[in-house]
Amino acid sequence: xxxxxxxxxxxxxxxxxxxxxxxxxxxxxxxxxxxxxxxxxxxxxxxxxxxxxxxxxxxxxxxxxxxxxxxxxxxxxxxxxxxxxxxxxxxxxxxxxxxxxxxxxxxxxxxxxxxxxxxxxxxxxxxxxxxxx
Numbered sequence: 522x523x524x525x526x527x528x529x530x531x532x533x534x535x536x537x538x539x540x541x542x543x544x545x546x547x548x549x550x551x552x553x554x555x556x557x558x559x560x561x562x563x564x565x566x567x568x569x570x571x572x573x574x575x576x577x578x579x580x581x582x583x584x585x586x587x588x589x590x591x592x593x594x595x596x597x598x599x600x601x602x603x604x605x606x607x608x609x610x611x612x613x614x615x616x617x618x619x620x621x622x623x624x625x626x627x628x629x630x631x632x633x634x635x636x637x638x639x640x641x642x643x644x645x646x647x648x649x650x651x652x653x654x
Contacts, residue, residue, distance in 0.1 A: 555567045596641055600639055603630075
């Protein structure tokens with residue numbers, strides 16, 4: 522492991538850390554986590570659990586390097602009720618994070634008012650995919 526130089530000034534510390542240092546530290550932290558038993562895993566390590574699941578027939582999914590920028594492992598799904606009132610001139614919309622949203626299709630779909638809409642949210646890209654349920 523390489524040494525990291527630190528400089529002290531006015532009670533604070535400045536560290537001379539390179540990207541290589543951060544990558545090395547991150548790799549160590551992840552390795553330690555994956556080799557530590559956790560109560561949420563019945564005191565198995567994440568590596569032991571993965572090994573057990575593979576032995577039972579789990580085939581881990583794999584995302585090719587060329588597609589990893591387009592991939593998000595975390596998707597959030599949230600239901601919203603479509604609002605609007607044709608009589609009062611309020612076009613259909615949904616509320617999300619305190620704002621009203623609509624689009625070219627939804628703004629004319631008065632028949633959907635009162636129905637639920639499922640939002641598929643990618644935290645890496647806040648633009649929302651809408652699915653009517």
